[in-house]
Amino acid sequence: xxxxxxxxxxxxxxxxxxxxxxxxxxxxxxxxxxxxxxxxxxxxxxxxxxxxxxxxxxxxxxxxxxxxxxxxxxxxxxxxxxxxxxxxxxxxxxxxxxxxxxxxxxxxxxxxxxxxxxxxxxxxxxxxxxxxxxxxxxxxxxxxxxxxxxxxxxxxxxxxxxxxxxxxxxxxxxxxxxxxxxxxxxxxx
Ligand code: URA
Numbered sequence: 001x002x003x004x005x006x007x008x009x010x011x012x013x014x015x016x017x018x019x020x021x022x023x024x025x026x027x028x029x030x031x032x033x034x035x036x037x038x039x040x041x042x043x044x045x046x047x048x049x050x051x052x053x054x055x056x057x058x059x060x061x062x063x064x065x066x067x068x069x070x071x072x073x074x075x076x077x078x079x080x081x082x083x084x085x086x087x088x089x090x091x092x093x094x095x096x097x098x099x100x101x102x103x104x105x106x107x108x109x110x111x112x113x114x115x116x117x118x119x120x121x122x123x124x125x126x127x128x129x130x131x132x133x134x135x136x137x138x139x140x141x142x143x144x145x146x147x148x149x150x151x152x153x154x155x156x157x158x159x160x161x162x163x164x165x166x167x168x169x170x171x172x173x174x175x176x177x178x179x180x181x182x183x184x185x186x187x188x189x
Contacts, residue, residue, distance in 0.1 A: 001108045004033055011085060017101040019086035019094075025052035026086060029109060031079035036185040037072065038115040039063075040106070041082045042124040042156065043094050049087035054080045059157040063121070066157065066170065070178035070189075077188045081109050083128050099128060116184050118149055119177065122156025141173035143180065150184060152177065 001007040012026045027044040030053050047057035055063045055074075063080075064073070072078050084094040084102045094102075110118070120126040123136040130144055130151050136159075144151040154173050155166045181188050 001112075004112060007105070007108050007112065011105045014085070014102075014105070017086075017098045019084065019088060019098055022089050023086040024049045027052055027054050027082060028085060028105075029079060029081035030054055031074040032077055033079060033113060035077060035079040035113060036116045036188045037078045037119065037181060038110065038113055038117070039078055039080045039119045039121060040125045040129060041080065041121045043082050043084035044087040045091050046087065054082055055157070058161060062157040062160060066154075066174060069171075070174050070181075072188070079109075079113055079115070081106060083125055093124060103128070115149065117177075117181060118151045120151070120153035122153070122159060125156075126153035140169065141176060143176075150180060152180075 001010065008028050011028050014020060014026065027048050041054060044054065045057050045059070047060070048054055054060070067073055067078065074080055083106065084098055085105055086102075088094050088098065118129060120129050123134065126134040126136060126139070130153060134153065136153060136155060140153050140155055142152065152173070154177075155170050160166050160170060178189065
Protein backbone atom coordinates (compact mmCIF):
# COMPACT_ATOMS: atom_id res chain seq x y z
CA UNK A 1 0.00 0.00 0.00
CA UNK A 2 1.61 3.29 -1.02
CA UNK A 3 -0.20 5.84 1.13
CA UNK A 4 -1.52 6.26 4.66
CA UNK A 5 -4.90 7.35 3.33
CA UNK A 6 -5.39 4.14 1.32
CA UNK A 7 -4.09 1.96 4.14
CA UNK A 8 -6.26 3.58 6.79
CA UNK A 9 -9.39 3.40 4.64
CA UNK A 10 -8.78 -0.26 3.78
CA UNK A 11 -8.05 -1.17 7.41
CA UNK A 12 -11.15 0.63 8.66
CA UNK A 13 -13.36 -1.47 6.42
CA UNK A 14 -11.58 -4.77 7.23
CA UNK A 15 -13.72 -7.89 7.66
CA UNK A 16 -10.85 -10.43 7.64
CA UNK A 17 -11.72 -11.92 11.03
CA UNK A 18 -14.68 -12.31 13.36
CA UNK A 19 -13.68 -9.33 15.51
CA UNK A 20 -15.26 -7.01 12.95
CA UNK A 21 -18.70 -8.23 14.02
CA UNK A 22 -18.34 -6.96 17.61
CA UNK A 23 -16.23 -3.81 17.16
CA UNK A 24 -17.48 -0.25 17.53
CA UNK A 25 -14.41 1.26 15.84
CA UNK A 26 -11.28 0.00 14.17
CA UNK A 27 -8.36 1.27 16.26
CA UNK A 28 -5.89 2.01 13.50
CA UNK A 29 -3.14 3.88 15.35
CA UNK A 30 -2.18 7.32 16.62
CA UNK A 31 0.80 9.65 16.58
CA UNK A 32 3.41 11.01 14.27
CA UNK A 33 3.48 9.15 10.96
CA UNK A 34 7.14 9.97 10.47
CA UNK A 35 8.14 8.93 13.99
CA UNK A 36 11.50 7.27 14.51
CA UNK A 37 10.06 5.27 17.43
CA UNK A 38 7.05 2.97 17.12
CA UNK A 39 5.24 1.47 20.14
CA UNK A 40 3.16 -1.67 19.61
CA UNK A 41 0.52 -2.89 22.06
CA UNK A 42 -1.72 -5.92 22.03
CA UNK A 43 -5.19 -4.79 21.08
CA UNK A 44 -7.91 -2.32 21.96
CA UNK A 45 -9.92 -2.54 25.16
CA UNK A 46 -13.38 -1.11 25.80
CA UNK A 47 -12.39 2.58 25.92
CA UNK A 48 -10.19 2.25 22.84
CA UNK A 49 -12.99 0.52 20.92
CA UNK A 50 -15.38 3.34 21.81
CA UNK A 51 -12.95 6.14 20.92
CA UNK A 52 -11.11 4.53 18.01
CA UNK A 53 -7.70 5.40 19.55
CA UNK A 54 -5.08 3.12 21.18
CA UNK A 55 -4.31 3.34 24.91
CA UNK A 56 -6.94 5.79 26.14
CA UNK A 57 -8.04 3.86 29.26
CA UNK A 58 -6.21 3.54 32.59
CA UNK A 59 -3.31 1.66 31.00
CA UNK A 60 -3.11 4.44 28.41
CA UNK A 61 -2.87 7.11 31.11
CA UNK A 62 0.01 5.21 32.68
CA UNK A 63 1.64 4.80 29.26
CA UNK A 64 1.41 8.57 28.73
CA UNK A 65 3.12 9.12 32.11
CA UNK A 66 5.84 6.60 31.26
CA UNK A 67 6.48 8.28 27.91
CA UNK A 68 6.63 11.72 29.50
CA UNK A 69 9.47 10.65 31.80
CA UNK A 70 11.73 10.34 28.76
CA UNK A 71 10.35 13.16 26.62
CA UNK A 72 8.04 11.13 24.37
CA UNK A 73 4.37 11.69 23.53
CA UNK A 74 1.82 10.56 20.97
CA UNK A 75 1.25 14.25 20.14
CA UNK A 76 4.83 14.91 19.09
CA UNK A 77 7.37 12.21 18.42
CA UNK A 78 6.10 8.60 18.48
CA UNK A 79 3.50 6.42 16.78
CA UNK A 80 1.39 3.87 18.69
CA UNK A 81 -0.31 0.87 17.08
CA UNK A 82 -1.60 -2.52 18.18
CA UNK A 83 -1.17 -6.11 17.00
CA UNK A 84 -4.93 -6.38 16.46
CA UNK A 85 -6.98 -3.37 15.44
CA UNK A 86 -10.36 -4.52 16.78
CA UNK A 87 -11.30 -5.25 20.38
CA UNK A 88 -11.41 -8.91 21.40
CA UNK A 89 -14.68 -9.41 23.33
CA UNK A 90 -14.32 -9.22 27.14
CA UNK A 91 -10.66 -8.23 26.66
CA UNK A 92 -9.57 -11.82 26.04
CA UNK A 93 -6.20 -12.40 24.35
CA UNK A 94 -6.50 -12.15 20.55
CA UNK A 95 -6.60 -15.61 18.94
CA UNK A 96 -3.78 -16.66 16.62
CA UNK A 97 -6.13 -16.55 13.64
CA UNK A 98 -7.06 -12.95 14.51
CA UNK A 99 -3.42 -11.92 14.96
CA UNK A 100 -2.51 -13.48 11.62
CA UNK A 101 -5.47 -11.90 9.83
CA UNK A 102 -4.52 -8.48 11.22
CA UNK A 103 -0.75 -8.62 10.82
CA UNK A 104 -0.67 -7.23 7.27
CA UNK A 105 -2.04 -3.89 8.51
CA UNK A 106 0.76 -3.54 11.02
CA UNK A 107 3.34 -4.67 8.48
CA UNK A 108 2.20 -1.89 6.13
CA UNK A 109 2.25 0.65 8.95
CA UNK A 110 5.83 -0.35 9.81
CA UNK A 111 6.83 0.03 6.14
CA UNK A 112 5.32 3.52 5.89
CA UNK A 113 6.73 4.73 9.21
CA UNK A 114 10.14 3.13 8.65
CA UNK A 115 11.04 3.42 12.37
CA UNK A 116 14.53 3.13 13.81
CA UNK A 117 13.24 1.64 17.07
CA UNK A 118 10.24 -0.60 17.82
CA UNK A 119 9.08 -0.94 21.43
CA UNK A 120 6.71 -3.83 22.17
CA UNK A 121 4.33 -3.34 25.08
CA UNK A 122 3.84 -6.66 26.83
CA UNK A 123 4.25 -10.33 26.05
CA UNK A 124 1.79 -10.69 23.21
CA UNK A 125 3.33 -7.91 21.12
CA UNK A 126 6.87 -9.11 21.91
CA UNK A 127 6.03 -12.72 20.91
CA UNK A 128 4.47 -11.52 17.68
CA UNK A 129 7.18 -9.02 16.74
CA UNK A 130 10.48 -10.09 18.32
CA UNK A 131 10.45 -13.84 19.02
CA UNK A 132 7.65 -16.35 19.54
CA UNK A 133 9.51 -17.62 22.63
CA UNK A 134 9.85 -14.18 24.19
CA UNK A 135 9.52 -14.31 27.99
CA UNK A 136 8.51 -10.85 29.15
CA UNK A 137 9.62 -11.36 32.78
CA UNK A 138 13.12 -12.43 31.77
CA UNK A 139 13.54 -10.56 28.48
CA UNK A 140 11.98 -7.10 29.01
CA UNK A 141 14.54 -4.35 28.45
CA UNK A 142 16.81 -6.53 26.28
CA UNK A 143 17.66 -5.19 22.84
CA UNK A 144 17.54 -7.01 19.52
CA UNK A 145 18.48 -5.83 16.04
CA UNK A 146 16.79 -7.22 12.95
CA UNK A 147 17.31 -5.74 9.45
CA UNK A 148 18.62 -2.44 10.82
CA UNK A 149 15.72 -1.87 13.25
CA UNK A 150 16.32 -2.02 17.01
CA UNK A 151 13.67 -3.82 19.07
CA UNK A 152 12.92 -3.97 22.76
CA UNK A 153 9.94 -4.79 25.00
CA UNK A 154 8.57 -3.26 28.18
CA UNK A 155 6.05 -4.67 30.63
CA UNK A 156 2.56 -3.80 29.42
CA UNK A 157 1.19 -0.79 31.34
CA UNK A 158 -1.83 -2.91 32.38
CA UNK A 159 0.62 -5.35 34.01
CA UNK A 160 2.23 -2.41 35.85
CA UNK A 161 -1.20 -1.39 37.14
CA UNK A 162 -1.84 -4.94 38.38
CA UNK A 163 1.64 -5.38 39.87
CA UNK A 164 3.40 -2.14 40.86
CA UNK A 165 6.49 -4.09 42.00
CA UNK A 166 7.39 -4.28 38.28
CA UNK A 167 7.66 -0.49 38.02
CA UNK A 168 11.30 -0.02 39.11
CA UNK A 169 12.44 -2.43 36.33
CA UNK A 170 10.35 -0.48 33.83
CA UNK A 171 11.97 2.78 34.93
CA UNK A 172 15.38 1.28 34.18
CA UNK A 173 14.11 0.00 30.79
CA UNK A 174 12.73 3.46 29.96
CA UNK A 175 16.04 5.16 30.77
CA UNK A 176 17.84 2.66 28.54
CA UNK A 177 15.29 3.37 25.79
CA UNK A 178 15.99 7.08 26.18
CA UNK A 179 19.73 6.42 25.88
CA UNK A 180 19.23 4.30 22.76
CA UNK A 181 16.97 6.92 21.16
CA UNK A 182 19.69 9.53 21.71
CA UNK A 183 22.20 7.17 20.12
CA UNK A 184 20.28 6.14 16.98
CA UNK A 185 17.56 8.73 16.32
CA UNK A 186 18.12 12.16 14.80
CA UNK A 187 14.81 13.95 15.36
CA UNK A 188 13.19 12.43 18.45
CA UNK A 189 14.79 13.87 21.61
N1 URA B 1 -3.93 -2.31 25.69
C1 URA B 1 -3.31 -2.48 24.48
O1 URA B 1 -2.49 -3.36 24.32
N2 URA B 1 -3.64 -1.63 23.51
C2 URA B 1 -4.51 -0.64 23.65
O2 URA B 1 -4.74 0.09 22.70
C3 URA B 1 -5.12 -0.49 24.92
C4 URA B 1 -4.82 -1.35 25.92
